Amino acid sequence: MISENIWEQLIFTIGEIAIILVIGFFLFSLIVVGISFYSIKKGRFYFPSLVKSGIVMTEGMAKGICKFFGLDDKELTAFSINLHNTMNQTAFSNVLPEKRAIFLPQCLRNSACPANLTPEGLICRRCGRCEIGAHIDVLEKMGYKIWIAPGSTLIKRMVKKYKPEAVIGVGCIVEVREGLELLDKINLVGMGVVTLKDGCVETLLNWHDLMDVAVLGIEEEIQG
Numbered sequence: 001m002i003s004e005n006i007w008e009q010l011i012f013t014i015g016e017i018a019i020i021l022v023i024g025f026f027l028f029s030l031i032v033v034g035i036s037f038y039s040i041k042k043g044r045f046y047f048p049s050l051v052k053s054g055i056v057m058t059e060g061m062a063k064g065i066c067k068f069f070g071l072d073d074k075e076l077t078a079f080s081i082n083l084h085n086t087m088n089q090t091a092f093s094n095v096l097p098e099k100r101a102i103f104l105p106q107c108l109r110n111s112a113c114p115a116n117l118t119p120e121g122l123i124c125r126r127c128g129r130c131e132i133g134a135h136i137d138v139l140e141k142m143g144y145k146i147w148i149a150p151g152s153t154l155i156k157r158m159v160k161k162y163k164p165e166a167v168i169g170v171g172c173i174v175e176v177r178e179g180l181e182l183l184d185k186i187n188l189v190g191m192g193v194v195t196l197k198d199g200c201v202e203t204l205l206n207w208h209d210l211m212d213v214a215v216l217g218i219e220e221e222i223q224g
């Protein structure tokens with residue numbers, strides 16, 4: 001009889017703890033979404049460390065809350081990428097350009113691109129059909145190592161082989177978010193630049209967005 005009571009008490013307590021945890025998680029997600037959208041509205045970051053880890057921890061719930069309130073969850077992801085970049089800005093600026101890498105997505109190329117696929121990605125032939133060639137020249141002059149990546153496997157392989165200390169990843173919003181999470185896990189300083197148009201061919205990039213990140217911490221004379 002006594003042991004039955006103890007079991008009942010135990011199950012009741014576990015149930016209570018579970019309910020408290022679910023409610024706590026929901027409230028935390030709500031706070032993260034609230035601070036994020038308030039920050040977007042005000043154009044400045046409030047509680048950046050809390051919000052950054054909060055978005056990662058509560059991603060599914062936060063998206064559900066966005067949907068419930070009719071908010072665009074893409075806006076939340078874009079915000080988390082901006083936040084990530086802002087928090088990494090100083091660390092990124094302190095890395096020498098020779099120790100930085102840039103990964104461009106192959107979808108930025110012209111559909112008639114004559115680049116050859118090699119074990120180190122696509123090698124641009126500077127044909128002038130898209131803007132990649134001209135920008136690679138400028139960025140390489142600054143010291144960057146650049147790859148046109150046909151997929152994430154190449155990125156992982158090149159990071160392992162060349163061991164950059166900082167990486168700029170260009171891609172659609174989902175690719176950039178996943179890439180930054182991966183870089184965080186392997187303790188590499190990552191900066192994300194999101195393309196203007198998603199898709200598999202002839203996507204669009206505002207090259208000024210990439211150059212704004214690329215010049216961070218670099219002297220004017222090196223920028224050319």
Ligand code: SF4
Pocket residue numbers: 109110112113114115123124125126127128129130131132133134
């Ligand atoms: S400039 Fe380079 S990447 Fe662009 S289409 Fe020509 S070869 Fe391809």
